[in-house]
Amino acid sequence: MSTVNVTADNDVRPGWASGLRARLQQLLAFASLIVIFAFFSIANSTFATYGNVTSILFSTVVIGTLALGTTFVIITGGIDLSIGTGMTLCAVMAGTFITTWGLPIGLGVLLTILFGGVIGLVNGLNVAVLKIPPFIATLAMMLVAQGLALVISHSAPIYFTEDPGYVKISTGNLLGVDFPNAVLVLIVAAVICIVLLNTTILGRYTFSIGSNEEATALSGINVRRWKIAIYAFAGLFIGLAGVMISARLASAQPATGQGYELQAIAAVVIGGTSLAGGKGSVVGTIIGALIISVLNNGLQIMSIPQEWQNVILGVVILIAVYADMIRKKEA
Amino acid sequence: MGDYLLEVEGVSKGFPGVQALDDMHVNLRYGEVLALVGENGAGKSTLMKLLSGVYQADSGSFRLHGEPLEVSGPKEAQEKGISIIFQEFNLMPDLTVAQNILIGREPRAGGFVLSERALNQRAEELVASLGLPLDVRAKVGHLTVAKQQMVEIAKALSYDARVLIMDEPTAALNDTEVQTLHDLIKRFKRPDTGVIYISHRMDELKAISDRITVIRDGKYVDTLDTETTTMKEVISLMVGRTLVTDAKPENVRTDREVVLSVEGLSTKDLLRDVGFELREGEILGFAGLMGAGRTEVARAVVGADKRSAGTIRLRGREIHIGNPADAARHRIGYLSEDRKNFGLLLEHDVSANIGLSALAERFTRWGFVDVSGVRRAAREMVKVLGIRTPSVTQTVKNLSGGNQQKVVIAKWLVKDCDVLIFDEPTRGIDVGAKEEIYKLLNELAEQGKSIVMISSELPEVLRMSHRIVVMSEGRVSGVLDHDEATQERVMHLATLRPDERVEDAVELGLVPAGVPDEPSDTDPKVGER
Numbered sequence: 001m002s003t004v005n006v007t008a009d010n011d012v013r014p015g016w017a018s019g020l021r022a023r024l025q026q027l028l029a030f031a032s033l034i035v036i037f038a039f040f041s042i043a044n045s046t047f048a049t050y051g052n053v054t055s056i057l058f059s060t061v062v063i064g065t066l067a068l069g070t071t072f073v074i075i076t077g078g079i080d081l082s083i084g085t086g087m088t089l090c091a092v093m094a095g096t097f098i099t100t101w102g103l104p105i106g107l108g109v110l111l112t113i114l115f116g117g118v119i120g121l122v123n124g125l126n127v128a129v130l131k132i133p134p135f136i137a138t139l140a141m142m143l144v145a146q147g148l149a150l151v152i153s154h155s156a157p158i159y160f161t162e163d164p165g166y167v168k169i170s171t172g173n174l175l176g177v178d179f180p181n182a183v184l185v186l187i188v189a190a191v192i193c194i195v196l197l198n199t200t201i202l203g204r205y206t207f208s209i210g211s212n213e214e215a216t217a218l219s220g221i222n223v224r225r226w227k228i229a230i231y232a233f234a235g236l237f238i239g240l241a242g243v244m245i246s247a248r249l250a251s252a253q254p255a256t257g258q259g260y261e262l263q264a265i266a267a268v269v270i271g272g273t274s275l276a277g278g279k280g281s282v283v284g285t286i287i288g289a290l291i292i293s294v295l296n297n298g299l300q301i302m303s304i305p306q307e308w309q310n311v312i313l314g315v316v317i318l319i320a321v322y323a324d325m326i327r328k329k330e331a
Numbered sequence: 332m333g334d335y336l337l338e339v340e341g342v343s344k345g346f347p348g349v350q351a352l353d354d355m356h357v358n359l360r361y362g363e364v365l366a367l368v369g370e371n372g373a374g375k376s377t378l379m380k381l382l383s384g385v386y387q388a389d390s391g392s393f394r395l396h397g398e399p400l401e402v403s404g405p406k407e408a409q410e411k412g413i414s415i416i417f418q419e420f421n422l423m424p425d426l427t428v429a430q431n432i433l434i435g436r437e438p439r440a441g442g443f444v445l446s447e448r449a450l451n452q453r454a455e456e457l458v459a460s461l462g463l464p465l466d467v468r469a470k471v472g473h474l475t476v477a478k479q480q481m482v483e484i485a486k487a488l489s490y491d492a493r494v495l496i497m498d499e500p501t502a503a504l505n506d507t508e509v510q511t512l513h514d515l516i517k518r519f520k521r522p523d524t525g526v527i528y529i530s531h532r533m534d535e536l537k538a539i540s541d542r543i544t545v546i547r548d549g550k551y552v553d554t555l556d557t558e559t560t561t562m563k564e565v566i567s568l569m570v571g572r573t574l575v576t577d578a579k580p581e582n583v584r585t586d587r588e589v590v591l592s593v594e595g596l597s598t599k600d601l602l603r604d605v606g607f608e609l610r611e612g613e614i615l616g617f618a619g620l621m622g623a624g625r626t627e628v629a630r631a632v633v634g635a636d637k638r639s640a641g642t643i644r645l646r647g648r649e650i651h652i653g654n655p656a657d658a659a660r661h662r663i664g665y666l667s668e669d670r671k672n673f674g675l676l677l678e679h680d681v682s683a684n685i686g687l688s689a690l691a692e693r694f695t696r697w698g699f700v701d702v703s704g705v706r707r708a709a710r711e712m713v714k715v716l717g718i719r720t721p722s723v724t725q726t727v728k729n730l731s732g733g734n735q736q737k738v739v740i741a742k743w744l745v746k747d748c749d750v751l752i753f754d755e756p757t758r759g760i761d762v763g764a765k766e767e768i769y770k771l772l773n774e775l776a777e778q779g780k781s782i783v784m785i786s787s788e789l790p791e792v793l794r795m796s797h798r799i800v801v802m803s804e805g806r807v808s809g810v811l812d813h814d815e816a817t818q819e820r821v822m823h824l825a826t827l828r829p830d831e832r833v834e835d836a837v838e839l840g841l842v843p844a845g846v847p848d849e850p851s852d853t854d855p856k857v858g859e860r
Contacts, residue, residue: 200443204426208434211423218421219434220406278425 028323029272029287036291040298047301054179056290056297061170061182062087062245064289066264067271068193069120069237071285072230074268075197077210077277078127078134080231081261082141083238086119088257089145090242095158095252098166105166113239119145120235124228146258153254160250170247182244189240193282196233206230210277266313267292270320291316335397336361336525337413337494342391344377351377355391356551357527357544359494364516364526366540366557368569370789374549375529376418379498383408383415395494414487415496420479424472429454431471432486457489461515477508484515495519496527499621501535513539533562533826545569566826570789570818580614580813581773583797587611588646590781591663591750593632596641601627601805605641609750609781614772616796617785619825623802625785626668629752633658633665645750659688661750664743666736668754668785674739675727682709682723684738688746712741716771733764740771751775752783757791769795789818803827 041048066083073080093115097108119141126137160166170182197203205226208216217223241260246252271288273280295316299309339357343350352374359365369375380386382393384402393400395411402408408415422431429451430437438449454467463481471482480500487495495516501509516526516539528540536543537557545552545568552568587610596605601624609615617625630636632643634652642649645661652658655665667673676684686694686705694701694708709723718737720730727738736756743751756772757765772795776782786792792799799811801824809824 199440199445199447201437201439201445202443204430204437204445207425208423208430211425212421215421215423216434218405220409221435278423 029270029284029291029320032320033287033291033294036294036298040294040301044298044301047298050178052297052301054183056293057183057186058180059297060289060293061186062241062248063260063263063267063292064186064286065189065237065241065244066260067267067285067289068189068282069234070261070264071193071268071271071273071280071282072197072206073134073234074265074273074275075206075210075277075280076227076230077213078227078231079138079265079275080120080123080234081135081138082119082123082145083234083241083264084260084262085142085146085149085257086116086235086238087241087245087260088252088254089119089149089152090116090239091246091252091257092149092153092158092242092254094166094243094246095160096152098163099158099160105163105169108166109169109243112243113236116237116239116242117232117235119238121228121232123235124231127231128224128227142258142261149254149257153252155254157254158252160246167247167250170244182248185240185244189237190282190286197282202226202229202233207278210279212278263292264289266317270317272324274324288320334361335359336395336523337400337527338394338397339378339382340392340394342378342381342388342393344381344386344389351549352381352388353549354551355546355549358554359525359527360542361525362520362522363541364520364528364539366536366543367527367529367546368536368543368565369546370569370787373546373569375546376498377549379415379417379496379529382413382496409490409492412491412493413496414490414492414494416480416483416487416498416500418498420483422471422479422482425470427468427470428458428465428474428482428485429467431482432457432467432489434486454485458485461485461488462518463511463515477504480504480508480512484512488519493524494527495524496529498529500528501530501532509535532828533565534828536565537562566819566822570822580795580797582612582777583813584612585610585812587613590646591632592644592647593628594642594644596628596631596643597639598627598631598636599639602631603805605802605805605807607800607807607810609783610797611781612776612779613797614776614782614784614795616792616799617783617802618789618792618799618821619802621787622804623825624805625802626754627805628802629665629754629783629785633663633752635665659746659748662746662748663750663752664688664746664748665752666739666743666754666756668758670732670735670739670758675735677728678726680724680726681713681718681720681730681738682706684727685709685712685723685741685745688742693745708745709741712745716741716744717767731764732760733767736760736764736768737771748780750781750783752785754785755787756784757786757788765791789821792821793818801825 037048046052066087070080070083090112094108094112097103097111098105103111123134123138123141126132126141127134130137168181169185170180172181173179174181174184197206205216205221208221209223209226213223267288268280268285269275269288270291271281271284271286273284292313295313296309299312304312335358337357337359339355342352342355344352355374355378357365357367357378367375367378377386381388382402384404384407393402395413400411402411402413405415423434426434432454433450438446438453440446440449451467458465458467461484463485465478465481465485471479474482500512504512516528520526530536540557542554542556543560543565544554545565547569555564589608590611591609592607594606597603605624605628607615617628619625627636631638631641632652634654634657643652644650645663650661652661652663658665671677676687682705686708690700690705694705706723712718713720713723716737718730718734718741720734727735730738740751753772757768760768769791772782772784784792784795793816796816797813799813799816799821800807801809801811801821803825808827811820811824
């Protein structure tokens with residue numbers, strides 16, 4: 001399954017040489033993941049167990065979901081800082097829909113995801129129509145979402161204790177074996193993204209805008225409309241992440257969320273997507289998110305304090321981005 | 332249907348301070364290649380932007396197939412059959428050739444989903460029908476400039492173009508590639524199509540064009556049949572502008588010491604074995620067409636760009652310049668052509684700008700900036716150079732172009748530079764202020780400063796330079812003394828391709844007026860190949 005994805009996610013049938021290079025780039029990210037994984041497996045015997053690997057995957061879900069949508073935005077040459085607190089706002093909305101209003105779970109989840117889409121839509125309008133730089137537009141949205149989450153929840157957590165079915169979205173075992181649903185959700189979301197990015201108009205114009213926005217516009221493409229669509233689409237993943245985190249915690253915690261956006265952006269960047277736009281892949285992003293989870297988990301198992309985990313993660317980001325720059329220079 | 336495919340009638344277009352086009356006429360016949368020639372700034376680019384709808388004309392009209400033509404944007408121009416290939420490519424480097432050619436018109440497998448197979452197939456058919464050696468699945472960013480050019484052409488022709496306009500399409504191509512391009516144009520040329528071909532290269536015009544329209548300073552000059560025209564005539568029409576004043580270079584002396592000598596200067600991208608000497612108190616002009624590499628020489632000398640080879644000597648001693656700070660330490664100052672981006676802190680005041688380069692060595696005490704010292708030096712410079720500003724605390728943004736340029740000059744004088752490299756010192760400056768800058772340059776030279784002046788304005792180079800280095804395609808194609816320099820000679824050297832030799836040019840009848848028929852000792856020294 002994973003090898004199929006690696007090839008499918010490359011730039012669509014590129015020339016022989018560039019195809020090889022693209023494949024090599026992802027192999028490199030994948031190889032780093034393997035090396036880090038192998039290191040921890042040797043360093044600690046409890047690392048490479050089924051239970052621990054499942055928990056690594058489980059802990060990848062929220063960051064991974066956020067990173068998926070952000071990949072599209074970053075490939076256009078933009079950025080989205082509102083995903084962390086936006087996710088918290090969506091979690092609060094899920095609590096409002098399901099616990100406070102008593103809507104059915106299915107409908108509540110759908111509305112939450114759409115609410116995320118609205119956050120993305122507003123970002124898109126600000127960026128594409130008002131021409132506010134993405135960094136500023138989404139920074140503002142980050143603050144707005146943070147504040148709204150507190151206002152709507154009256155600064156108190158909303159619990160899903162009445163709705164055990166909601167929690168199952170994250171922790172249930174649909175497959176019957178000990179494999180959490182949350183991971184299934186991430187896999188399905190990733191596959192959808194791979195297909196969209198590589199085989200649809202949306203994906204093509206995402207790359208095109210990031211590669212040369214001016215030329216794309218001169219080619220007669222309505223860049224404004226597509227940018228709005230891309231931000232709105234990315235917003236859906238903010239909503240989905242809101243569902244996944246509140247289901248996992250069985251509650252919406254309105255005071256959290258900040259910091260997730262940076263972890264998600266880090267996952268995208270480690271995965272080889274260029275902040276300058278035009279280049280990137282979904283598989284890379286998933287590998288990037290996994291690298292972050294594996295590091296966090298492995299360092300924790302080795303009893304390395306949280307403070308040092310952050311230091312190491314920071315260094316990993318520097319190495320990953322520098323390696324990417326070297327690779328591009330050689331190309 | 333009239334006689335003409337495309338007509339430009341009395342079109343004018345002005346920008347603040349410049350009349351880019353003034354009563355312009357261009358008529359393109361059915362089935363011809365019309366060459367459009369003119370010096371830098373003659374108005375060619377403006378005309379193209381009007382035709383593509385990027386700008387709108389102030390007055391005059393366009394007609395296509397005899398019908399009035401109005402275009403609101405590039406997309407509409409394409410739909411009406413006018414395809415324009417700009418000098419700067421409009422390609423997406425991260426997409427493949429096929430994806431670029433058919434952008435916005437992707438074949439779908441259904442609804443939202445692309446059919447990559449159909450896309451590649453259509454692109455392949457198109458590329459094959461044009462006879463282009465392109466791999467449609469290769470990423471455009473990995474292609475050579477020549478192949479990127481081909482992608483642009485394939486994209487332009489895929490719109491079923493009737494009028495194809497190309498802006499210096501061969502600027503970055505080698506001979507074989509030029510041949511491929513010309514073959515392509517000849518095949519495109521049918522009784523119902525036409526090509527406007529903008530180029531500086533005289534040899535090319537003979538090879539590809541049917542007629543030549545010469546424009547100068549935004550005005551129509553003449554249209555000639557290529558068959559019956561000599562390149563001599565074209566060049567003299569191109570440059571046939573009378574000088575505003577007949578001022579001559581001042582204080583020319585050849586017996587002075589060499590201050591800066593550059594040998595074998597090359598860069599990865601453009602420059603090949605560039606060498607020149609700059610004497611004390613001399614104004615050395617650098618002439619050449621756009622893209623000839625004049626700015627690149629300056630940037631390579633001051634270490635702003637990486638050199639792949641070459642030695643630089645200052646007063647006979649070899650010096651190593653790795654970056655512009657090294658150059659400044661050796662008292663070599665570079666005044667960029669892009670004043671606003673690279674020369675000034677626009678939001679800061681006059682004194683901050685003047686004191687910037689010499690801040691660390693002259694205006695610092697215990698690490699603190701000596702503000703009053705900077706102000707004092709700035710006030711002195713304002714007086715000496717005649718900078719018109721209410722005070723030295725005025726924000727530079729609010730000064731006129733000429734006064735901004737003087738601020739940049741002041742910055743390097745405060746730094747006490749001996750060698751000043753001016754890149755387009757009078758760009759965007761009005762006529763009166765130009766005279767002041769000229770006067771200033773002459774005074775500086777008289778005081779013993781050595782000056783390199785890069786300029787695209789030929790009259791300016793001729794009136795100021797003690798000697799002129801002419802560049803073409805990254806090489807020095809000749810060095811002229813002030814008394815042997817004429818517009819025609821400079822233009823001739825500037826259009827000389829590296830594989831041409833002056834002697835061959837004489838045989839071909841390409842030698843412009845003013846140059847003796849036979850090559851003699853007074854002939855310009857030709858750069859080595």
